[in-house]
Amino acid sequence: MRRRLRRGYWGLVALTVLFGAWLAWLNWQRQGEMLHSTLRVETAFLADAATSYFERYESVMSALGNDLLSRPELLATPDQLTPLLQRYRALLGPEQALAINLSRPDGQMFASTVVSKEKLPNLAAHHDIWSGIEQATRMKSLEVGKAVYGPMLHRWVIPLRMMVKDAAGRPVVLIAVPVELNEFLDRWRRSVAAAQHTMPGMSMALIRSDGYLLARWPTPQTPDLQRFYGTRRQGALAAATRDAPQAPSGLFDGKVDSDGTPRTGAWVRLPKYGVVVTMTVPKAVLWRDFWRAYWPALSILALWTGLLTLTYRLVARQTERESAQLRDRAEIMYRLANQDSLTGLLNRRGMGEHLQRAHDRAQQDGIGYALVLFDLDHFxxxxxxxxHAAGDAVLQQVAHLLQTRVRKEDHVARWGGEEFLVLLPDSTLETARAAAEKMRDLIAHTRMSVGGAELRLTASFGVSAWEPAARLTIAELLGQCDSALYNAKAGGRNRVRQFEGKSAQDYLRGFTLKRAIEYDRIRAAYQPLVSLADGKVVGYEALARLVGEDGEVIPAGQFIDVANRLRLEHRIDARVSKQVMAHCSQRIEATGAPMKYMINCSADFLSRPEDVQQLLDRAQHYCESCAVDMTGREKPMVIEITERQLIGDAEAVRKLVQPLIDFGFQLAVDDFGSGYSSYLYVLKLPVKYLKIEAELVREAAHSPRAQAMVRSINSMAHELGILTIAEGIEDQATAEAMRHIGVDWGQGYYWGRPEISD
Incomplete structure (x- = not known):
């Protein structure tokens, strides 16, 4: 989320920058066009002013030439020309026209308005002036000469020349009017006074087409005017006019020769006079106009970027807080999923992850690990x-003891109710046994605070270790721990035992059974009970089956002994009885006719009042929901206890089953005749069904002695009002033998194997 937010922020910043750049480019183009347009207009105005200026001089000088041609006698008397020249100079303005000079085609000056004691010069001797005279001779109109230093005026002037020709086109006389540069430039400055305020740094110039500067404003501040005016221009303006010799006007950008600064400008060509009029401004004017126009937009973009950054930081901060909350929640969820809520230790799931990592490391690198499983004695x-509150407090105290005494790399988990599992990485069986002895001694010598009193507890430990030679699985190691723990319990408790060489199948059964109970893979399988008199199904016996992780169905005979040793029979009985009552209720609702359901209940189950009460509560619930009124009637449920479970005080056994009998459950004795029978128990207990042991039934099919024994059991049961059931009937001959003896019901593979109901 934070990465996407950062990408989004920088994406918007990039778009803002791109938009700002595009806006700047657009504004630059616009300001450039506006400035160029202004320069074009102002330059065109200056060009018109210059044209008018030159036309005025051309007109006056043409009139003077016509006078001279119409009065040829004046040319012969130069002294009489002075008043005429003065009148024409007055027409031009004495402050503008510094003089009027007349010269012959050979360059000899013969008349001038300049009063001088010196002899009038021959201009052919002045190369820069004579080249202009030759140019004027070739032209039909006014010739604007290069800026020269006047030999009579002793200043820099612009000579305006016109060659007067006769009717045959022969040169007669050259009229030359030197113009004052300062006056000429001042006229230009006054003509564009308004433009100066909008375009500071403006420069104007008059340049001959051959590249020589005629006039410039501002006036150049240099003592070397000869070099300034006498050097052909090579700058951007000269290049622009040179590259477009036929263009009447144009624009240019670059450095100019006058001051060497970057400028932009416009020029207009005056082809009649061989002159280019130009106006330029510093490039900084364009930047000034650009920033003036772009500043508001830039301010808005800066404000937008600032708001965007502020928003991003606020959202990023909020996102960081939410991420922290999510991390905290994830950590809490992880703890809930992987830690025991009571003790704070790892639970089975959490320990499973560490076990898998340790096992993978052992398989890859050959570094072993050990497991210590212990159970609190008489908890x-x-x-x-x-x-239970006191019991929880004891578990918490034991957990605290373990956490303070194990190594940093060890892992401790609450494995079951009062069971704890310790994973010892990089350990052998010997180091694990030593660690277990320390834990056992610590628990045994620690006073536990229980309900305001202080008690001493003990614990029994089972130890196993992974070794490269054996390469056992995690399940097999846990099975070894279970087996060792059972041996520690059987050996008197408060001791440490390690696995002692049973087959993998022996200790794996205990682990498999526990996992099946935890993951609800204990299922009830139903085998029919058949009336031997008419062959009708009169009930079912529910038998426990374990469904493996691969779907294999395992009969009770393969795990009931392990369940008995691990004291898990009560948990199996509870799950089977729950399923049977649900099945019975569904059948009654479907058919309306109750049938007998026999449930095997171990002494381990019957001796636990809380399990018996839970069975009664569940039975009450199903009876109330049945379609058939069961009030005051015997219930279809039959509690089946094995004859072996009854050894002991008959009155004590009666107290165990009395709550169930009071509710309406019936009592059946299983495996009667297997060698542990006691007629006294049958006499004192309210037995309703007596199930004759299967081996005795099968022998009775062909053995008169066995038949006599079955007949005796059957006769005794009937006299006591007990219904008899023959177990293990697998063929018709056995069924006929039992029916002939008078046994009431039969059960066995002859009528069907136990099947798990959907």
Whole structure:
């Protein structure tokens, strides 16, 4: 999110910069066009003024020439020409026309308005002047000469020349009027006074077509005027006029020879007089106009960028806070998913990740690890005697002890109710056993605060380790720990045991069984009970089945002994009974006729009041939801206990089953006749069903002695009002034998194998 936000911000900044650049380019073009347009207009105005100026001189000088041609006697008397020349000079203005000089075609000056004691010069001797005279001879109109230093006026002037010719076209006399440069430039300055305010640094110039400067304003500040006026121009203006010899006007950009500064300007050609009029301004004027026009837009863009940056920072800060909250939530969710909420230790899922990493490292690098599984001894007594809150406090104290005493790289998890698992990386079986002994001793010598009292607890430990030679799986190692823990419990508790060489299948069963219970993969399989008199199905026995992770269905015979050793029978019975009652309720709703359902209940289950009460609560719920009124009637549920479970005080057994009998459950004794029977128990317990052991039933199919025993059991049961059921019937002969003896019901593969209901 933060990365996308940053990309979005810089994307908008880039767009803003691009838009600003485009706007600047557009404004630059516009200001350039406006300035060029102004220069064109002003230059055209100056060109008109210059043309009028030259035309005026041309007109007066033409009139003088006509006078001279009409009065040829004046040419013979130069002294009489002076008053005539003075009158024409007055027409031009004495402040403008510095003199009027007359010269013969050979260059000899013979008349002038300049009063001088010196002899009039022969201009042919002055190369720069004579070249202009030759140019004037070839022209039919006014010739604007190069700026020269006048030999009689002793100043820099612009000679305006006109060759007067006779009717045959022969040169007769040259009229030359030197013009004062300062006056000429001042006239230009006054003509563009308004433009000076809008275009500071403006410069105007009059240049001959051959590149020689005639006049410039401002007046050049240099003592070397000869070099300034006598050098042909090579700058941007000269190049522009030279590259476009036929163009009447144009624009140029670049440095000019007059001051060497970058300028932009316009020029207009006066082809009649061989003169170019130009006006230029410094390039800085364009920049000034550009910034004046662009400044508001730039301010808005800067303000927009500032607001964008401020918004980005605010949003980024808020995003960072939200990201931090999300990280905190993710951490909380991780802790909830991977930590035990009561003790703060890892739970099974969290420990599973560390186990997998340690195992992968062991498989790859051959570095072993060890597991220590321990269980608090007689923890149920604390829950029963002091309450579950006290039991939780004990678990928290034990967790704190473990966290303060294990190594930094070790991992501790609450593995079950009162079970804890410790993962010891880079450890062997010997180091793990030593660590377990330290933990056992620590727990045994620590006083636990329980319900205001202080108690001493003990714990039993099972240890296993991964070794390169064996390369066991995680499940197999956990199975070894389970087996070792069971041995520690069986050996008197408060001790450490390591795995002692059973087959992998032996210790793997305990681990597989626990996982199946936790992930609800214990299923009830139903085998029909059949009336031997008419062959009708009268009920079902629910048998526990374990569904493996691969879908394999494992019968109870393969895991019930492990469940008994690990004290897991009550959890299996609870899950099976829940499924059976749901199945019974659904069948009653579908058919309206209740059938008997027999549930195997172990002494481990019946001795737990909380499990019995939960069974009664669930039965009450299903009875209330049944379509058939079961009030005051015997319930279809039959509690089936194995004869082996009844060894002990009959009255104590009766107290265990009495709550179920009071509710309406019936009682059945399983495997009767297997060698542990006690007629006293059958006599004192309210048994309704007696199931004859399968091996005895199969022997009775062909053995008279076995038949006599079955007949005796059946006769006794009937006299006591107990219904008999023959187990293990697999063929018709056995079924007929049992029916002939008078056994009420039969059960076995002859009528069907146990099947898991959908």
């Amino acid at each position: 149920k007594l604390i829950n029963d005697g002091f309450g």
